[in-house]
Amino acid sequence: MFREISGTGLLALFVxxxxxxxxxxxxxxxxxxxxxxKEEAISHVSNSTELQISFKVELDRGGDLCVAVFDSMTxxxxxxxxxxxxxxxxxxxxxxxxxxxxxxxPAGREYAIVEFHDENQNGKLDTWGxxxxxxxxxxFSNNPPLRRGRPSWDEVKFFLGQDPLHLxxxxxxx
Numbered sequence: 149m150f151r152e153i154s155g156t157g158l159l160a161l162f163v164x165x166x167x168x169x170x171x172x173x174x175x176x177x178x179x180x181x182x183x184x185x186k187e188e189a190i191s192h193v194s195n196s197t198e199l200q201i202s203f204k205v206e207l208d209r210g211g212d213l214c215v216a217v218f219d220s221m222t223x224x225x226x227x228x229x230x231x232x233x234x235x236x237x238x239x240x241x242x243x244x245x246x247x248x249x250x251x252x253x254p255a256g257r258e259y260a261i262v263e264f265h266d267e268n269q270n271g272k273l274d275t276w277g278x279x280x281x282x283x284x285x286x287x288f289s290n291n292p293p294l295r296r297g298r299p300s301w302d303e304v305k306f307f308l309g310q311d312p313l314h315l316x317x318x319x320x321x322x
Contacts, residue, residue: 195254195255195256196252196253196254196255197252197253197254197255197308197309197310197311197312197313198250198251198252198312198313199217199250199251199252199253199259199308199312199313199315200248200249200250200312200313200314200315201215201248201249201250201251201261201314201315201316201317202247202248202314202315202316202317203246203247203248203249203263203287203316203317203319204287204316204317204318204319205244205265205285205319206265206285206319206321207244207245209244209265209267209285210244210267211244211265211266211267211268211269211284212241212242212243212244212265212266212269213241213242213243213244213246213263213264213265213266214239214240214241214263214264214266214273215238215239215240215241215242215249215261215262215263216234216236216238216239216261216262216263217236217237217238217239217251217253217259217260217261218234218236218237218259218260218261218262219237219253219257219258219259219260220235221301221305223235223236224260224262224301224304225301227262228298237253237259238251238253241266241271244265253308254308255308255309255310256308256309256310257307257308258305258306258307258308259289259305259306259308260288260289260301260304260305260306261288261289261304261315261317262286262287262288262289262304263286263287263288263317263319264282264284264285264286264287265284265285265286265319265321266284267284267285268284273286281322282322283322284321285319285320285321286319286320287317287318287319287320288303288304288317289304289305289306289315289317290303290304290305290306291316291317291318292304294320
């Protein structure tokens with residue numbers, strides 16, 4: 149399945165993906181649920197490369213997998229503020245059974261991926277307590293070590309060159 153996204157700028161589609169909570173104002177029920185492997189054409193740029201992302205999630209919990217791809221440190225860092233709607237290169241919530249996602253993205257750039265397992269399909273990363281401890285699984289590109297707070301851009305960024313790239317994101321469940 150391919151969906152064209154036109155325009156010269158980034159798409160301001162995703163809201164507040166962060167480990168410390170921040171509701172997402174997207175209803176996963178309103179979005180297209182894809183097959184086992186979902187393919188998205190993000191750019192008409194001839195200099196694009198395939199990014200294949202595999203997700204290690206606990207499938208028996210059901211729900212959706214919400215994914216955001218950033219190509220800017222500024223937008224990634226601002227996405228930690230629940231009142232800010234960051235610009236993303238790609239954003240979607242699909243059945244957790246998706247397993248893998250394939251994107252065609254402009255080559256020669258740095259990207260970062262943030263995702264969470266929306267088990268109850270309420271469109272937000274559920275948290276517990278004043279510290280906002282996630283009660284649903286979450287993950288980042290490069291699978292940085294777990295610590296208090298959101299990982300830095302430097303910990304989650306990766307470079308997409310001319311050759312196709314495969315990443316695996318392992319969800320953390322607290």
